[in-house]
Amino acid sequence: MDNTFHHIPVLLEPVLDVLSPRHGERYLDVTLGGAGHACAIASRLAPGGTVIGVDRDPLAMRVATDRLVTLGRTWEEQHGQSAFDVRTFLTSFIALDEVLRDHDIEDREQGGGFDCVLADLGLSSPQIDDTNRGFSFQTDAPLDMRMSQQGATAAEFLQTLSPDDLADILYENGDIRQSRPLARKICERVQAGELSTTGQLARVCCEVLGNPRHGQPHPATRAFQAIRIALNQEFEAIDTFLNIIPKWMKPGGRLAVISFHSGEDRRVKTAFKKWQNPCTCPPGLPVCVCHKQPLGKALLKKPVEATPDELKSNSRARSAKLRAFLFD
Numbered sequence: 001m002d003n004t005f006h007h008i009p010v011l012l013e014p015v016l017d018v019l020s021p022r023h024g025e026r027y028l029d030v031t032l033g034g035a036g037h038a039c040a041i042a043s044r045l046a047p048g049g050t051v052i053g054v055d056r057d058p059l060a061m062r063v064a065t066d067r068l069v070t071l072g073r074t075w076e077e078q079h080g081q082s083a084f085d086v087r088t089f090l091t092s093f094i095a096l097d098e099v100l101r102d103h104d105i106e107d108r109e110q111g112g113g114f115d116c117v118l119a120d121l122g123l124s125s126p127q128i129d130d131t132n133r134g135f136s137f138q139t140d141a142p143l144d145m146r147m148s149q150q151g152a153t154a155a156e157f158l159q160t161l162s163p164d165d166l167a168d169i170l171y172e173n174g175d176i177r178q179s180r181p182l183a184r185k186i187c188e189r190v191q192a193g194e195l196s197t198t199g200q201l202a203r204v205c206c207e208v209l210g211n212p213r214h215g216q217p218h219p220a221t222r223a224f225q226a227i228r229i230a231l232n233q234e235f236e237a238i239d240t241f242l243n244i245i246p247k248w249m250k251p252g253g254r255l256a257v258i259s260f261h262s263g264e265d266r267r268v269k270t271a272f273k274k275w276q277n278p279c280t281c282p283p284g285l286p287v288c289v290c291h292k293q294p295l296g297k298a299l300l301k302k303p304v305e306a307t308p309d310e311l312k313s314n315s316r317a318r319s320a321k322l323r324a325f326l327f328d
């Protein structure tokens with residue numbers, strides 16, 4: 001077991017409440033991370049449950065698989081019967097449908113699917129804390145930001161962007177009002193070969209947006225977030241996931257999504273609304289003629305956020321929002 005991979009699962013109790021995992025059920029975790037949620041859920045599936053896990057980060061995949069397998073073995077030694085099956089896949093959940101089908105996992109129509117599904121979006125603590133991954137600007141490091149550790153780095157990605165494209169990314173993914181001057185300055189530095197580290201990007205942000213102020217988020221925070229979201233195609237992955245997941249939910253299946261960014265939460269909220277009320281008839285028609293049937297109902301009236309107690313022990317739960325849906 002790798003004890004150096006330290007991530008505290010956020011909103012764990014409310015996640016267990018809404019997913020309410022039971023013996024023998026089938027669980028899909030599309031963001032395994034350090035398997036904090038997955039282990040807590042898996043231990044409630046024994047005996048006879050199934051855990052299917054996905055993460056695009058090779059380190060998370062190795063650690064999470066190891067933790068789940070060890071948990072299952074320990075349970076089996078104590079109880080003398082099979083705990084749960086574990087299968088894990090190193091992939092982005094943008095390819096979830098394809099990966100599950102390629103591995104002969106059956107969907108709802110084929111009599112299969114999942115009882116509980118969790119997507120805990122964003123980054124794990126080790127991804128942020130390992131400065132060599134280039135997600136943070138606490139120390140100067142190569143501007144990498146790849147969750148999968150494959151493909152173009154953030155520094156290479158910036159070389160492909162026009163100032164207009166970059167300004168859109170900074171505005172749409174980071175809500176940065178001065179997105180145009182900031183994008184122009186970043187592109188100038190990229191052209192001059194002066195932007196390949198996290199420190200260099202953070203300094204340009206300060207030049208345009210102002211120096212860090214005590215008690216305020218660092219001016220580079222939102223730019224880093226915006227570029228990371230674009231590089232890793234995070235919003236595209238969420239849209240694709242929300243499009244296909246209903247086909248993978250068993251009748252009575254529970255889906256929980258934890259988001260950390262308004263762009264993520266908006267997507268989840270909109271999908272849940274559409275699933276609960278899919279009618280596309282013009283307003284004022286006396287009866288529904290589109291005959292689209294609801295897929296189920298939202299399990300929480302409002303998203304659940306971290307309590308002050310949780311925030312005391314885990315400040316990274318600060319912007320977390322949990323939404324959940326129960327499928328018919």
Ligand SMILES: C[S@@+](CC[C@H](N)C(=O)[O-])C[C@H]1O[C@@H](n2cnc3c(N)ncnc32)[C@H](O)[C@@H]1O
Nearest residue numbers: 009031033034035036037055056092093120237
């Ligand atoms: C917040 S962490 C999950 C932590 C986990 N729930 C736990 O308790 O340890 C998010 C994880 O999702 C992964 N991830 C983010 N986007 C992904 C995607 N599109 N496909 C697969 N994994 C993704 C990240 O690599 C990271 O390991």
